Amino acid sequence: MRDKRGIALALTLLVLSVMTIVSIAFFQAYHSHFSITRASRDSETAFSACEAAYDYVAYRLEHDRDWGTVDFGDDDLAKDPASTLIVIQSVSGGHEFVGSIPATGAAIRGTIYNNLAGVSAEGGLVPPAGTARCQLECKSGDATRRVEFLVRVAPLFDSSALTRANLNVDAQSLTLSSSDTNRNMLRAEKDIYVPDMLTNNSTRFLLPGTDTPDFNGLMWAKGDIYSYDGGGSPVKLEDPNDFLQASTSSNGKLVSGAESHFSVFEMDTDLIKIPDSHTEIPFNDPTEATTKSMHGRFVFTRREATVTFNAPYYVADDLETENVPYTRSGVFVDVLEYYEPNAAGEYADVPTKVFRGKERTADLVPLIPGEITEDDGFWDDEDTGVLQVDNITTSSVVINIPGYSGGVNILDNSKLEFGNPAGANMTFNLETQAVTATHDAVVDVAGPLEIISKETDGGVVPPPTINLGYESSGLIEGGVSKAVIRA
Incomplete structure (x- = not known):
């Protein structure tokens, strides 16, 4: 009887030992998995912070072309815009700015050397004339992402037309081309009238100096888009077939009745x-x-x-x-x-x-x-x-x-x-x-x-x-x- 009890005790201890070993192995394996998952999440959060900081830098340069040309002073702190999405402050006495993303807790640190005006001597950290260099370091948890980018001056409204009223081009033909791939467009807060796009290709978006179509061309109106027919009468683009034909003949994208995406301001x-x-x-x-x-x-x-x-x-x-x-x-x-x-x-x-x-x-x-x-x-x-x-x-x-x-x-x-x-x-x-x-x-x-x-x-x-x-x-x-x- 004692022998049987001894065998049962030994088997019980053996099973408990095996289960303990398996449990320890399980927790060790999943601890690594959880660590990798957490690190991946932190890395994505840090990268998202870099993207937000990039958008912030683009915003600042568009609204203040001299931002970062010289060391920041105390008066620059008052120029930093208030935001609930991203908090950025320039650091007095250098080209550095720091900030955070309140929603994720990610920290941002960056430097900006602005030579868009081409007045600073090149060399070292100062980029070539007509450019600005920015270096970003964003942290979230144990993850750190570093990004560096160079921005250049784009032509102001190059080969674009903007108006808060109607835009009426009553001509034999209209060709639009731009050396800036993102600015080949017509924009109006009311209606747009252009040469024939329905029965002819009298309006075309082309790459500069060529007959090659520019498929990035854009015609955008808050009102309606009209195409002059062969007799000189405007025809409103209404059904999908009209827009398909006009887009095919002009090479561009056409948007009418638009309520967002662009704001056309009176320029002082x-x-x-x-x-x-x-x-x-x-x-x-x-x-x-x-x-x-x-x-x-x-x-x-x-x-x-x-x-x-x-x-x-x-x-x-x-x-x-x-x-x-x-x-x-x-x-x-x-x-x-x-x-x-x-x-x-x-x-x-x-x-x-x-x-x-x-x-x-x-x-x-x-x-x-x-x-x-x-x-x-x-x-x-x-x-x-x-x-x-x-x-x-x-x-x-x-x-x-x-x-x-x-x-x-x-x-x-x-x-x-x-x-x-x-x-x-x-x-x-x-x-x-x-x-x-x-x-x-x-x-x-x-x-x-x-x-x-x-x-x-x-x-x-x-x-x-x-x-x-x-x-x-x-x-x-x-x-x-x-x-x-x-x-």
């Missing part, structure tokens, strides 16, 4: 930081001796006129050029019309001034022969003169516009220039129908400014091209320079 002049290297240009009539403002509407169009011009013909046999004067009546020529608004901001049907480019030739070439042979008045019999197209010059134009009694200003070099032709300027080129401004120009217009084209009985007039200049260089304050028009 003090919100635009202009480099000291820019030159202010008053928008005064360059053809007048007085400083008369030329705000208003400029229209590239064709008008019926009597035009007198000289056409040079080159005679190869005589190695000389003979000028032949011509006068043609009832022909349509390309002109630039200027309309001055009245006190109520309204425009009359009759222009205030009319300009003609002296070297504009495209509309005159079809009116005269390309070669002349056997003309005793200018060269020997059987000599042939070949028209020198590029050297045709207009001497006078009598325009036929009902109600208009002013003359036509013949512009040398076919340019209406504001500012210094050899420096900062804004130029209307009547030969190429282009409006350009140098990247360092600040054009001050004392009122509204409209630049359009208009079709007449003389035929279709292509829309003018407008180029406000662009230059990127580490020698430029901010790294990027573009013209500014204040109207």
Whole structure:
């Protein structure tokens, strides 16, 4: 009997020993598992803190481009925004800032060296001109995540159009391209009207300088989006098929009836930081001796006129050029019309001034022969003169516009220039129908400014091209320079 009890006791002790060993092994294994889980959670929390700090840095630089250019002082502490999501304070006497995420308890420490304006000497911790370098260290529990990133200055509204009202582009075609992949867009707080996207691809988002589609292009309206049809009537995009067709033809994304995502603000002049290297240009009539403002509407169009011009013909046999004067009546020529608004901001049907480019030739070439042979008045019999197209010059134009009694200003070099032709300027080129401004120009217009084209009985007039200049260089304050028009 005693033997059986001894065996039972031994078996019981053996079972208890095995269970103890298994329990210890179980808890040891799961202790490691719990530690790994906790470490993973801490690591994710630390990384989320880095992302929040990155967003904070982007916010600060957008609202204060000089933040972090020099050591923080006591006055910088008052500029730190209050937030319930992230608490950040700059540390006086250096480029360091510290903070936390109250919801998770994660701690943040970072340094910012800002050289966006390109005024600090490069080297060491100071990044290249036009950039800012930020280093972040975020901790949660036993986990630490470190992140370093470099930000650059993006072009201000590069190839974008923004308005708090309607945006109406009534033209033959519209091409949008931007050197900034995130800014190729149209935005309006009301309606948008653009050339045909439903039956033609007259509106397109393209990569700069190519015919390659830019699928990041965006057309965003709080109101509706309209597409002009072939007859010039606006058609509202309503059903999904309309948006699919318009998106396919334009390459872009289209959003109408939007209530969020973008806020379009009225921009005050003090919100635009202009480099000291820019030159202010008053928008005064360059053809007048007085400083008369030329705000208003400029229209590239064709008008019926009597035009007198000289056409040079080159005679190869005589190695000389003979000028032949011509006068043609009832022909349509390309002109630039200027309309001055009245006190109520309204425009009359009759222009205030009319300009003609002296070297504009495209509309005159079809009116005269390309070669002349056997003309005793200018060269020997059987000599042939070949028209020198590029050297045709207009001497006078009598325009036929009902109600208009002013003359036509013949512009040398076919340019209406504001500012210094050899420096900062804004130029209307009547030969190429282009409006350009140098990247360092600040054009001050004392009122509204409209630049359009208009079709007449003389035929279709292509829309003018407008180029406000662009230059990127580490020698430029901010790294990027573009013209500014204040109207």
